Amino acid sequence: MNVAQQVTRILAEQALLEPGDVTPDATLADLGIDSLGLVESIFAIEEAFDISVPFNANDPAETDFDISSVAAIISAVGDLVKAQG
Amino acid sequence: MxxxxxxxxxxxxxxxxxxxxxxxxxxxxxxxxxxxxxxxxxxxxxxxxxxxxxxxxxxxxxxxxxxxxxxxxxxxxxxxxxxxxxxxxxxxxxxxxxxxxxxxxxxxxxxxxxxxxxxxxxxxxxxxxxxxxxxxxxxxxxxxxxxxxxxxxxxxxxxxxxxxxxxxxxxxxxxxxxxxxxxxxxxxxxxxxxxxxxxxxxxxxxxxxxxxxxxxxxxxxxxxxxxxxxxxxxxxxxxxxxRGAEILAEVVGFAMTSDAADIVMPSKQGAARAIAGALRDGGLNRDEIGYINAHGTGTAANDKTESAAVADVFGAHADNLMISSTKSMHGHLIGGTGAVELLACIMALRDGIIAPTIGYEEPDPECALDVVPNVAREAKVDAVLSNAFAFGGLNAVIALRKA
Structure with a gap:
């Protein structure tokens, strides 16, 4: 499973959807993932890729980790995995 | 009002x-x-x-x-x-x-x-x-x-x-x-x-x-x-x-006291003041109480102290009332124990069934009360108490009456 598939699977599980129903342009709000769902998804992403996601729930906009859409999250996770080497 | x-x-x-x-x-x-x-x-x-x-x-x-x-x-x-x-x-x-x-x-x-x-x-x-x-x-x-x-x-x-x-x-x-x-x-x-x-x-x-x-x-x-x-x-x-609701029991009195004495050892005076306080608060005479759900933890210290406190407050009526510890059956639920034990009080008032103290083997002269040993008893009671005496010497007693 590549990064896109794995992130999609994690978000789908959180949103109680099939992975096929999670489209790249969807936002977290579209998927019905609230703030608690987001931190739980980030935890699952960190566990799955063994990375540390720079995300601060106090001010999500301030962090480098782009959560504006599914595609943005996949891209950000991809960068973190690459950076880790 | x-x-x-x-x-x-x-x-x-x-x-x-x-x-x-x-x-x-x-x-x-x-x-x-x-x-x-x-x-x-x-x-x-x-x-x-x-x-x-x-x-x-x-x-x-x-x-x-x-x-x-x-x-x-x-x-x-x-x-x-x-x-x-x-x-x-x-x-x-x-x-x-x-x-x-x-x-x-x-x-x-x-x-x-x-x-x-x-x-x-x-x-x-x-x-x-x-x-x-x-x-x-x-x-x-x-x-x-x-x-x-x-x-x-x-x-x-x-x-x-x-x-x-x-x-x-x-x-x-x-x-x-x-x-x-x-x-x-x-x-x-x-x-x-x-x-x-x-x-x-x-x-x-x-x-x-x-x-x-x-x-x-x-x-x-x-x-x-x-x-x-x-x-x-x-x-x-x-x-x-x-609204015509079914009433299980009436809560009539409550009292709480602090022993201000020891972090684990119970005090007869602190327990007795809470029991007497609940009676006073509920406007109950001593001889109206038919049953007490005891704190009754099964430790040496609690049970003799609690028995002495009950004897002190109730005088001669202590020999007429029933007192049992249902912890012998469900264990000590610590912060939830008084709630489960209140069910035994409701059963006494509503159904006329007094829950027993099971596991009872041999009388202790320091706990010389009717502890309803091992077998439940049928009895008509109109008012009951439920005791709780916590570590830290914090005591809370509730009084209920038949609805």
């Missing part, structure tokens, strides 16, 4: 049953819910018994997202609350929602969650933990989830006074309705400390029995832990009567 307060709903899950009828049937049969503990690393424990909730599968009651947020003590609370709310028939909206709240007793909070989290970071060396550890383990989680589920928007908080937590909680609920602050209150308590770290901590104090809880028996050798929840709906009597 003081309002009268009645109980219009009851719910429970504990070692004797997953609801009120099963629990009362077990108490009436004198059945023991204490058995071998089924928890991780039990082989490293010296105390291997407890009043554990059996045949319980969280997935049957809650979905994955709820389980991520609900510690076992919150799960037990929500299940008991659902039964109590169902029986009361109340729904909360508008002004009634604003004037009704939740006050529950609890001592250990999400101890299972804490235990698992510490295992992960200390034993397994993990550096990352699940994001919901804090909202899951906080002692007020159960109160908040009950409030959210039923739209209870009035005074709500958790009371933590060790073994007296749920009596203190129910006392607060009673006082709020009586004073006119609230119309209905969801109250009681819960506990779930049966995990390796929880039982190990109790072992350290050397007050735990390795074989059975035998309150008031000369052969008693300590307390046994239980787990579960008891939840009630307390309601203004006029409000309950107006």
């Amino acid at each position: 003081a309002q009268r307060v009645v109980i219009t709903g009851a719910g429970t899950i504990n070692a004797l049953g997953h609801n009120v009828p099963d629990t009362l049937a077990a108490m009436a049969e004198g059945r023991c819910g204490i058995g071998p503990l089924d928890i991780r690393d039990v082989d490293r424990l010296t105390v291997k018994i407890g009043g554990q909730v059996r045949d319980y599968h969280e997935e049957t009651h809650f979905n994955r997202q709820q389980i991520a947020l609900y510690d076992r003590f919150t799960q037990f609370t929500l299940l008991a609350a659902a039964q109590a709310m169902g029986q009361s028939g109340l729904t909360f909206a508008g002004q009634l929602a604003d004037r009704s709240g939740v006050i529950l007793g609890n001592s250990g909070g999400g101890l299972n969650t804490q235990d698992e989290n510490y295992r992960a970071v200390y034993e397994e060396g993990k550096n990352r933990v699940h994001p919901f550890i804090i909202p899951k383990l906080m002692n007020n989680a159960a109160v908040s989830h009950v409030a959210m589920q039923y739209n209870l928007r009035g005074p709500s908080f958790t009371v933590s006074t060790a073994c007296a937590s749920s009596n203190h909680a129910m006392g607060q609920a009673f006082l709020m309705i009586r004073s006119g602050m609230a119309t209905a209150m969801v109250t009681g308590g819960s506990e779930s400390m049966l995990c390796f770290g929880g039982v190990k901590a109790w072992e350290g104090l050397r007050v735990m029995s390795k074989d059975a809880c035998r309150p008031f028996s000369a052969t008693r050798n300590g307390m046994v832990q239980g787990e579960g929840a008891g939840v009630f709906v307390f309601e203004e009597r006029d409000h309950a009567m107006a």
Whole structure:
């Protein structure tokens, strides 16, 4: 499973959807993932890729980790995995 | 003007049953819910018994997202609350929602969650933990989830006074309705400390029995832990009567005292002042009390001190009343114990059945009261007390009358 598939699977599980129903342009709000769902998804992403996601729930906009859409999250996770080497 | 307060709903899950009828049937049969503990690393424990909730599968009651947020003590609370709310028939909206709240007793909070989290970071060396550890383990989680589920928007908080937590909680609920602050209150308590770290901590104090809880028996050798929840709906009597609700019992008196003496040893004077205070508060004469649900932990110190306090307060009537400890059957639920024990009080008043003290083997001259040994008894009683005396010397006694 590549990064896109794995992130999609994690978000789908959180949103109680099939992975096929999670489209790249969807936002977290579209998927019905609230703030608690987001931190739980980030935890699952960190566990799955063994990375540390720079995300601060106090001010999500301030962090480098782009959560504006599914595609943005996949891209950000991809960068973190690459950076880790 | 003081309002009268009645109980219009009851719910429970504990070692004797997953609801009120099963629990009362077990108490009436004198059945023991204490058995071998089924928890991780039990082989490293010296105390291997407890009043554990059996045949319980969280997935049957809650979905994955709820389980991520609900510690076992919150799960037990929500299940008991659902039964109590169902029986009361109340729904909360508008002004009634604003004037009704939740006050529950609890001592250990999400101890299972804490235990698992510490295992992960200390034993397994993990550096990352699940994001919901804090909202899951906080002692007020159960109160908040009950409030959210039923739209209870009035005074709500958790009371933590060790073994007296749920009596203190129910006392607060009673006082709020009586004073006119609230119309209905969801109250009681819960506990779930049966995990390796929880039982190990109790072992350290050397007050735990390795074989059975035998309150008031000369052969008693300590307390046994239980787990579960008891939840009630307390309601203004006029409000309950107006809607034709079934009334289980009336709450008439409450008193609390502090020994101000020792962090673990009980005091006869502190207990006696709480018992006498509850009688006075409820406008009850001593000879009206037919039954006392004892704190009766099965420790050497509690049972003789409690017996002496009862003898002091009741004088000659101490020989006429019945006093039993149902901890012999469901174990000591610590912060939830008074709530489950209130069920025995309701059974005495409503059904005329006095729950026994099981495991009783031999009289102790220092506990020379009618402790209803081993077998339940039929008796008509009109008023009862429920005692709770906590570590730290904090005492809380509730008085109930037949509805």
